[in-house]
Amino acid sequence: MSSLMQIGELSERANVSHRTIHYYERLGLLRPAEREGAGYRYYDDTALKRLEKIAALKRLGLNLDEIAAVLDLYFVDATGIKGKEKVLEILQAQLAKADTHLHELTAFKRDLEDNIARMEKLIAQAQQG
Amino acid sequence: MSSLMQIGELSERANVSHRTIHYYERLGLLRPAEREGAGYRYYDDTALKRLEKIAALKRLGLNLDEIAAVLDLYFVDATGIKGKEKVLEILQAQLAKADTHLHELTAFKRDLEDNIARMEKLIAQAQQG
DNA sequence: CCTAAATCTACACCCAACGTCAGGTTTAGG
């Protein structure tokens, strides 16, 4: 029953422009579930999930080529144990990257908080004294 | 005694090109400790530290403008209460961004872990059955 | 003193990742 949507709805739900979707399609990141005679694109919900995954991977610092290389892993069920092991490997690499990123970000946040506290103190002192 | 170095040495030590250093200088991210008559740039070790900080902030997803806005916080004390309030504002904005980013990243990580668990299970089943 | 290596400025160019615009086509709803 999961009905199809047009590019407008998809772009709104995924928070990207329709030109971006066209662009991603040209790069092979995403394609419509259906394209009837006239040329309108129709998408199902996996398209939305792909776009969300793309955004997440971008935030990890991958460029679109790199994303194209791994994106299918999240959606295609690799067949055969060989395929599954490959997928597992890549997922674990991504996890390691995400972990590192998370640590750096946490440290940065702590740093920011320290600086904020320092600044607030300095401002309070300037106002008091 | 910390002697000065020329741009060539700095670029090598910081692992960026000298063109990039020129570029950063134009953006106000970095300037030579000294520039004698003829125009050669001479840098001290803080330049190296700045370049390293820039790289770190880039990995966190800040662009060069945003980096310019916060970089000095790590190296100079803003003078005057006006300056301090400005700094505070920027820091708080960065903190909010970092926080959002952190949450997204955490969700992404959980997602990865789920996928990994799923894959491991499938592989185990394939080997058993 | 002379020369090779390092540096200087200025302008042009590059790539990724889109955005804008124009002109034509399609579709849904009244």
Next chain:
DNA sequence: CCTAAACCTGACGTTGGGTGTAGATTTAGG
């Protein structure tokens, strides 16, 4: 059936973050 809203393609423009190159100047070492 008609029209506005949505969509299409293709070409060109833009922004961020640099890189390349040319021609001149400077510096250090022999």
